[in-house]
Amino acid sequence: MHTQPTASHFINGAYVEDTAGTPIDVIYPATGEVIGRVHSATPAIIDHALNAARAAQAAWAAMTGTERGRILRRAADIMRARNHDLSVLETFDTGKPYQETSVADATSGADALEYFGGMAATLTGEHIQLGDDWVYTRREPLGVCVGIGAWNYPTQIASWKGAPALACGNTMVFKPSETTPLCALKVAEILHEAGAPAGVYNVVQGLGDVGAALVSDSRVDKVSLTGSVPTGRKVYAAAAAEMKHVTMELGGKSPLIIFDDADVENAVSGAIMANFYSSGQVCSNGTRVFVQTGIKEAFLARLTERLGKAVIGDPQDPETSFGPMVSEGQMKIVQGYIAKGQDEGARLVTGGARLDRDGFYLEPTVFADVTDGMTIAREEIFGPVMAVLDFEDEAEVLARANDTEFGLAAGVFTRDLARAHRVVAGFEAGTCFINSYNDAPVEAPFGGVKASGVGRENSKAAIEHYSQVKSVYVRMGDVEAPF
Numbered sequence: 009m010h011t012q013p014t015a016s017h018f019i020n021g022a023y024v025e026d027t028a029g030t031p032i033d034v035i036y037p038a039t040g041e042v043i044g045r046v047h048s049a050t051p052a053i054i055d056h057a058l059n060a061a062r063a064a065q066a067a068w069a070a071m072t073g074t075e076r077g078r079i080l081r082r083a084a085d086i087m088r089a090r091n092h093d094l095s096v097l098e099t100f101d102t103g104k105p106y107q108e109t110s111v112a113d114a115t116s117g118a119d120a121l122e123y124f125g126g127m128a129a130t131l132t133g134e135h136i137q138l139g140d141d142w143v144y145t146r147r148e149p150l151g152v153c154v155g156i157g158a159w160n161y162p163t164q165i166a167s168w169k170g171a172p173a174l175a176c177g178n179t180m181v182f183k184p185s186e187t188t189p190l191c192a193l194k195v196a197e198i199l200h201e202a203g204a205p206a207g208v209y210n211v212v213q214g215l216g217d218v219g220a221a222l223v224s225d226s227r228v229d230k231v232s233l234t235g236s237v238p239t240g241r242k243v244y245a246a247a248a249a250e251m252k253h254v255t256m257e258l259g260g261k262s263p264l265i266i267f268d269d270a271d272v273e274n275a276v277s278g279a280i281m282a283n284f285y286s287s288g289q290v291c292s293n294g295t296r297v298f299v300q301t302g303i304k305e306a307f308l309a310r311l312t313e314r315l316g317k318a319v320i321g322d323p324q325d326p327e328t329s330f331g332p333m334v335s336e337g338q339m340k341i342v343q344g345y346i347a348k349g350q351d352e353g354a355r356l357v358t359g360g361a362r363l364d365r366d367g368f369y370l371e372p373t374v375f376a377d378v379t380d381g382m383t384i385a386r387e388e389i390f391g392p393v394m395a396v397l398d399f400e401d402e403a404e405v406l407a408r409a410n411d412t413e414f415g416l417a418a419g420v421f422t423r424d425l426a427r428a429h430r431v432v433a434g435f436e437a438g439t440c441f442i443n444s445y446n447d448a449p450v451e452a453p454f455g456g457v458k459a460s461g462v463g464r465e466n467s468k469a470a471i472e473h474y475s476q477v478k479s480v481y482v483r484m485g486d487v488e489a490p491f
């Protein structure tokens with residue numbers, strides 16, 4: 009597997025390089041080795057990408073939805089056929105175990121391309137009869153969309169943004185995270201191979217400055233960011249200054265409530281999926297696990313037992329189920345939170361240490377007896393650290409669950425389904441789970457409320473965020489005027 013890409017950027021249907029840009033090393037999180045190098049986009053590269061996207065947009069939008077959709081569905085087929093190689097690359101890019109990447113990354117990207125490819129031909133306006141007169145609406149593309157990605161799901165993020173944008177007749181310039189620059193280039197290559205005309209989907213590399221330059225450029229009509237809340241605030245403000253459309257998929261500190269009557273085995277599985285998948289680097293993670301006191305000891309005992317079965321090791325080995333953190337920097341941030349948890353009096357149940365091996369490995373970590381005011385219960389950690397908090401009754405736990413600036417996701421485990429629906433209705437969160445956690449099928453809207461975001465990805469809802477409605481009044485008779 010060659011991890012050095014052909015060139016840093018993919019613009020106007022071809023790989024493009026400009027070595028004048030600041031070098032960005034690609035580091036394999038499992039070893040700390042440099043496995044590739046790209047260069048940050050120079051102003052000339054940004055200009056080239058935006059001009060290409062602008063130039064391609066009208067002709068792409070003029071194609072029928074069926075034609076655009078066929079290309080997206082062909083791209084989905086290519087992505088599925090190359091799942092193994094794309095998953096190996098995703099593992100090099102992120103350090104996530106192949107056991108995960110082979111089922112959750114290119115597959116999720118392909119799902120988005122297939123779903124929005126299928127939907128492209130169905131995008132229509134409506135007819136509104138007003139006596140003899142009538143109004144019709146046209147669903148039109150926004151124009152040039154900029155996508156900016158986080159590092160945890162590089163293939164998925166590039167596809168979740170690209171697929172609905174292209175289905176609606178927009179073109180895209182996508183900037184991956186500087187930490188994981190490899191996979192988006194493959195998404196661009198595949199779309200081009202599937203028949204997307206040059207300029208329809210472009211990738212440029214860079215840090216925040218490149219993202220900021222894209223967001224404020226007058227050639228851009230919409231910005232979709234996946235990233236942290238602080239970055240979201242900056243990007244939203246810059247986009248608002250020029251009245252651009254936005255989608256903000258940001259961070260969270262989501263609650264997972266486990267009632268006494270829950271099935272312990274399923275609740276433990278849910279809590280593992282909510283905290284340790286992708287080594288805890290999932291935006292929607294339920295990291296505040298509220299456990300009713302009657303089930304607490306059984307839950308903690310079984311959780312500790314199950315975490316002992318995690319296979320921590322070489323992420324390219326299909327047997328490995330738990331990999332390293334994405335970077336040394338992220339590992340140090342998480343180590344800082346673990347130290348804070350201990351300093352502030354939380355009880356370390358298991359984990360807490362860095363593994364004595366190359367790469368950025370931390371043990372799956374569980375704190376119990378966490379209280380609402382502790383730092384580990386208030387701030388997004390984005391690592392494998394679960395905070396277990398006690399609770400007694402439903403009203404109390406719901407109020408505590410909602411006592412946060414975030415609102416991305418929330419989950420509940422209980423056998424009492426009336427209670428489950430009541431609790432979910434009370435959650436201040438955009439993406440909720442009953443007796444499950446972290447499922448993200450393309451058919452379901454995904455996104456947050458409060459500081460966790462604006463807009464939705466996936467599902468029919470995404471179409472609203474990549475298109476606009478034009479309304480046309482048609483008078484069938486004479487026009488009356490006062491003078």
Ligand SMILES: NC(=O)c1ccc[n+]([C@@H]2O[C@H](COP(=O)([O-])OP(=O)(O)OC[C@H]3O[C@@H](n4cnc5c(N)ncnc54)[C@H](O)[C@@H]3O)[C@@H](O)[C@H]2O)c1
Pocket residue numbers: 156157158159160161183184185186214215216217218219220221223234235236237238239240242243256257258259260290291292388390416455456461
């Ligand atoms: N809600 C979701 O769907 C979702 C999904 C994945 C990750 N996330 C969130 O992403 C965060 C982790 O990712 P991260 O550390 O890469 O986030 P980040 O905010 O540091 O960076 C995200 C992206 O924004 C770019 N960027 C930084 N400053 C910018 C600026 N001023 N203008 C434009 N672009 C700028 C970065 O280069 C990167 O590509 C976590 O908070 C996580 O919860 C959210």
Ligand SMILES: O=CCc1c[nH]cn1
Pocket residue numbers: 160161164289290291292446447448
């Ligand atoms: O990281 C956030 C997006 C996501 C959630 N589940 C899979 N991907």
